Amino acid sequence: MNKNLITLTMLMSLTGCLDFNSADDEGNIDDGNNQATFSGDSQQSISADASSNIAGSLTVSDPDSGEAYFVAMEQVATSYGNFSLSKEGTWTYELDSNNSFVNNLSSSSDTLTDNITISSADGTNHIIVITIVGIDTTNNTPASISGLSKTITNNTASDVEGEIYIHDADGDNEEAAIAQNDVVTTYGTFSINADGEWTYELDTTQSDVAALSSASETLTDTISISSVDGTQADLLITITGVDPVVVDTTPLTADDSVPVVNCTQVVNSVADLEDAAEDLVAGDTLCLADGTYTGDFELRVEGMGTPDKPITVAAENPGKAIITDGEISARLGGKHIVLQGFVFRDGESGSSIIKFEKETECSYCRVTEVSIIDMDAGDYSSSKWIEFYGHYNRVDHSWFSGKESRGALLVFPRWTSESDFNANGFTADYGLVDHNYFGDRPPAFGQAYAGSSDNEYEAIRLGLSTTHSAPSYSVVEKNYFERIQGEAEIISNKSANNIIRNNTVRDSNGSIVTRHGANATISNNFIFGDDNPFAGGIRLVDDGHIVTNNYVEGARYLNSNWNGGIVLTTGDDAGDTDNGYQNVENVLIAHNTIVDSVNSLNVYGGKNDTAPQDVYLVNNIIADAIGPVIRTNGQGMPANSTFDGNYVFGQAFSDDDSLTSVTGITMLDVELEKAADGLYRPSDKSPVLAAAVVNLGDFNPPTIDMDGQTRSNSTTAGADEALTASNQLAPLTAADVGPKNYRPTPGKVYVDKVSIVNHDFDSGDFSGWTNNGATITSAADEVFSRGNSLKVDSNSASVTQTVTLTANTHYTLSAFMKGAAKLAVTVDGKTYAAERNASSYAFQSVSFNSGNATSAVITASVDDMVSNKAAIANANFDDGDDDWITIEGTGIGQVQESSNSAGGADGSIKFKWNSGADTGSPHNPYIAQTIAVEANTDYTLSIYNLYKQSDDDSSIIFGVSSNTDITATADWVANKESVYSALKSAGTTKGDDSFYRDQLTFNTGAHTSLTVFAQFKTTNGTEIRVDQFELSYQGAPAEGTEAYFDNIRLVSHPLSPIESENAANN
Incomplete structure (x- = not known):
């Protein structure tokens, strides 16, 4: 007999003994396939006289790959209508109004059921039940529907919500809407539930919608809705354009005066002040009587003053209403509101102290003669003291000191979503900050000096990264800053077209920085380092800036590539809403004087790759520079730039031995001498310092010098021209700023010399x-x-x-x-x-x-x-992994360069695995270098370790070996596993970027050369960094x-x- 025939017969017999076809209640056969499951709209009702379709949506889930979709149906006839279903689960049902059974439904208690079977891709069936409700033919009163209109603007990005109201005399059971889900309308998408609650999402990209340019231009989206008794109505969504915001562009004037306080009402408690402030109108001046008040202060003012009749809340006598030992919160909303004369001290700041916003933003509002002193009480969390919203607001003649918490002391938040900013831009602020004292902004967490990574500890921040490209047109002038030591930025400019002028900075950490935002004017500022070891000057990011008539003395942040006299920062081609570094281009740096400073002129600052270009560097003086006058970091001078009329002198021309001269920059001792006012000025010994006359492109040269004197037609280089006219400007002192009617009792000096x-x-x-x-x-x-x-x-x-x-x-x-x-x-x-x-x-x-x-x-x-160091080449990885043996590759792991550094901006080495490619076999990657050592000597080998995860999955094995092949572990003289979490918890020496130092000691024995190494140890390949190798031994100096x-x-x-x-x- 044929063997194949026998086998087939046996299989058929066995098959006959088995039940492979067991069906469920919906007719689905269990054939070994995993059944799909369904969710969503499986039951709907429709009125027998409905003129529109009903719709729903289902979702299918199937554990079998590729089967989670529906078998599409297109206008399939059912018992009482037609049904359509998409593969994605969206369905519609159209009632057959001519069907005799439907027409015979004579009351709302009469119903028909249309059962519709649908299927998923794997054949699993599901039933949708449509209930058809009859119409009462007698005594049916049409429903009354209200709430049928809504007006929105064409830039409405989020869903709009609303509700219709149905009243039906035939009973509560008919006061319901027929639900609709995600119905596409003319200009958007609409949904409504049975309770009448609806949502509408406007399609802002639709051409007709986007074309609306003013509030007088409208579109109407008409949406048909129905109650369950068949009453129909139209919901009208009116879409309007948005009128352009019209802002008065006349700048505020920084006059050196304050309003006279004429009280129309005086109260004797904070509670009474808070109550009375709720009802103020134009011309009211609400005053708090003299005294010291303890506890919380929660002032809320919302009103419309006028230029001649502002709404004022003030101390009865400025400086004599003192609020202490509580949380301070003042919110101003409306127009022409003045807050004057209060002293807030020794309390709590909360999230912010004074905000130009209540229910609405405040515009043309003013905070004057207000003192805020020591309001953080050792709280290092985040807060802002002054927040600008609205426009044409002014903070003047006030006194701010002792902010310990993170967050800028005074800030223009300028926040909106990136999508909203791209669509609508941001309204200009036209703010004014003048004649204020900013003092004692200490380093974070009680330190003596700020860490290099400390951020958001500025005195003033003008804007936000997201909106930095929009003009603010704000002015910061005639302010005095001392001991602002929280971070590398004293004033952080993050918006466009601002002016920072006539300010004085003393004994402060960092610089005036154009962090983002174009077209800043930085002029006539006096910046004194006062031997603060981290003092800076001016740092530029972005384009179009004017930097003139500034006097910088004593910049000291020696090992930083971010601070110095004037620093031009490298860019990363960041865009208008990016938190990167916009390229420095088309800037004017003219008639500045920089004295006794490190990094006096840095033309390649920061850590990025796009060099500054199109720079006008003309008629500047750099005197007695510490170290090289010009720092290029080996990248040369800015391209396509103009250099002329500059006189410089220091310990070297540049940090590049090949760059010893530049046309237009003369290396010459200009013999500045300290004058009676303490400023270094040209002397009788000075050479002729005639200013060059050059084409400045779109810029104009300054018409005054640093003293505010009008420059002559034959003016000189530097910030100062020797003129006989009276000085109009000079370095400010604390006595020149702050409240006019009183001096507050000084607060703490947190870092005291x-x-x-x-x-x-x-x-x-x-x-x-x-x-x-x-x-x-x-x-x-x-x-x-x-x-x-x-x-x-x-x-x-x-x-x-x-x-x-x-x-x-x-x-x-x-x-x-x-x-x-x-x-x-x-x-x-x-x-x-x-x-x-x-x-x-x-x-x-x-x-x-x-x-x-x-x-x-x-x-x-x-x-x-003394520590005698072994000669490890490129120990700080300034030049990547040059001079090091690197063992890496597929299957082993990777040795890469990193921008993180334990000190300065040098970089480091990063170990990692490539996912799926590296397994750590035959050995983990490593770096090594062979060096000469003294025999029989105790040495210390140290490294810095940075691991950015909270686990211990990766570590570094470091040490010394007598063999250049580090895989020969038997030849290791000494080694140690460096675990980042252990270093951090032990409080070992901390470097920049949160690196921590590790070390081991050993004796060289008879060896006169050894190989130092660092090797990756990991269970999963998570990256870890190593930096700053040092091998040294201690001995008495010769x-x-x-x-x-x-x-x-x-x-x-x-x-x-x-x-x-x-x-x-x-």
């Missing part, structure tokens, strides 16, 4: 110091700044000075040091020291607590034990070893480094 006599050795002698064999050097290659520095060139030499302290206070001692330098402080029986062993000057510091002591001795000397010191500085501050770290982590 301790007096050190002759701290900078500018006197050229040892005044204030006890000298034991040291010298004062004036050699150009040995001096840090201003012509003199301290030099110690004997192991037994030193200088000392006793200073006065406050007991139980945190302090940080610092200096700019080079050589084998040690700066120590002995206090309460303990000695703390900052050390440096390098051939260039850098900032070094040490922190301590005074304990019970009220004095301390500062000592500067050659270090008794006799004649030199140490140099300058700008010795001692400051007190609220928290210790460990306390500060804990506060930041909490």
Whole structure:
């Protein structure tokens, strides 16, 4: 017998014994296929006389791949109508009004049921039930429907909601609407439920809608609706255009005066003030009587004043209504409202203290002679003190100090969604901030100095990244800033067409920065570093800026590529709504004077790749620059630019040995001398400094100098022209700004300088110091700044000075040091020291607590034990992975460069796996370098580690090996696994970008060369970074070893480094 025939017969017999066809209630056969499931609109009702279709939507779920869709149906005849279904589950039902059974329904209690079977792709059936409701032929009263209109604007991006109201005399059961779901209308999409609640989504991209350009232009979307008794009505959605916002472009005037307070009502409690403020009208002046009030202050003013009759809420006598020990919140809405004369201090700020917005934004409103002092009470969370909304608002003659929390002190928020901004732009602010005192904005978390990554601690922020390209036309002028030390930006410009002029900055961290936004004018500002080691000047991002007549003295942020005298930042081609770095193009930098500054002119700042171009650098003076006058970072001068009439002098022309001159920039000592007003000005010894006359493109040269004097036709380079007219401008002091009618009691000085006599050795002698064999050097290659520095060139030499302290206070001692330098402080029986062993000057510091002591001795000397460093090439990865052996590849893992850095903007090395390609076998990737070492010597190897995850899935194995092949682990002399979380919790040394330092010690034994390495260890390939290798050993310096010191500085501050770290982590 044929074997195939036998097999077939057996299979047929077996099949006959099995039941493969068991059906469910809907006729679905269980054939081993996973059944689909359904959800959505499976039941609907329709009136027997309905003239429109009903619709619904279903969803199908099927565990079998590719089967989650419906079998489409197109106008399929049913028992009483026609039915259509899309593959996606949208269905419609059209009632056959000619059907005799439908026509015979004589009352609302008579119904028919139309059962419609549908199927999913895998054959699973489902039934939709349509109930047809008859019409009462006798005593049927049509329903009354109201709420049938709505007006919206053509830029309405979100769903509009509304409700119709149905009244039917035939009974409550007929007061319902026939539901509709996602019905496409002429200009949008409409849905309504049985309760009459509806939503409408306007299609703003529809051409007719988008074309509406004013409120007088309209479209009407007519939408038919029905109640269950068959009453029909039209809902009318009227769509209007939007009238352009018309804003008065006349600028506010920064006059040096304040309103006279003439009270029309005086109250004696905060509660009464808050109550009375609710009912103010034009011309009212509501006053709070003199006194100190404790507790919360919640002022709400909404009203329409006039220019001649503003609504005013004021202290009866400015400065004598003091509110303390509570949360302060003032909200102003409307027009022409004045808040004047209050002192808010020693309380809580909440999210914001004064906001130009209540129910509506405030315009033409003014905050004047208001003091806000120490309102954060150690709260480091986020808050704003002053928030600008509306336009033509002014904050003037006020006093702000002691903001500890994150968030700009005074801010123009300018927030809207990116889509709304792209569609409608942003209305100009025309704000004015003038004659104010901004002081004591301390570093975050009680530190002595701000961290390089600290952000949102500005004094003023003008705008927002998203809307930065829209003009604000705001002015910041005649303000005095001191000890604004929260971050790298003092004033952060983030909108277009603003003016920052006639301001004075002292002893502050960072710079005036055009962070985003074009066409800023920065002019006639005086910026004094006052030996603050992180002081800056002016930094530019974006295009079209005018920078003229500024005087910058003492920029000190030595190792930063972001701060200096004037910094042109590299761009990343960021767009108009991007939070990147817009390219610097077409800017005028003219008639500025920069003195005694590091990075005096940086033409390739930041960390991006697009160099500045089309720069007009004309008629500037840079005198006594610290280090190179021009910093190019090896990228040359800006392309397509004009250089003329500039005079510069410093320790070198540029940081690039190949760039020793530029046409239009003359290396010449202009012999500036400090005048009676403390400013460095041209002297009788100065050469002729004639200004160049050049084509400035779209720009005009300044018509005045830094003193406000009108420049002559033969004007000179720099900010100052020697003229005989009276000065109209000068550096401001605290006495020149703030309230006119009172001076507030000063608040805390959070970072307070301790007096050190002759701290900078500018006197050229040892005044204030006890000298034991040291010298004062004036050699150009040995001096840090201003012509003199301290030099110690004997192991037994030193200088000392006793200073006065406050007991139980945190302090940080610092200096700019080079050589084998040690700066120590002995206090309460303990000695703390900052050390440096390098051939260039850098900032070094040490922190301590005074304990019970009220004095301390500062000592500067050659270090008794110096760190002798092994010569590791490219140890900070300034040049990527040059000079390092890198072992990487598919299946092993990757060694890549990273922009993160433990110090400055050098970069680092990143280890990672490529998903699916790298497995860590035969070994994880590593970097290595072989170096010479001293035999039989104790060495310390250190690295910095950065891991951006909260787990410990990746770490770094680092160490030294006697073998250049790091996979030969038997030859490892010493190694350690560096786990980021352990370093962070242990409070090890923290670098920039949240790197933490790790180290190991070992003895070299007989080896005279070893290979240092770092290897990736991971379970899943999550990236980790390593930076700043250092291999060193300690030993006594040779006799004649030199140490140099300058700008010795001692400051007190609220928290210790460990306390500060804990506060930041909490």
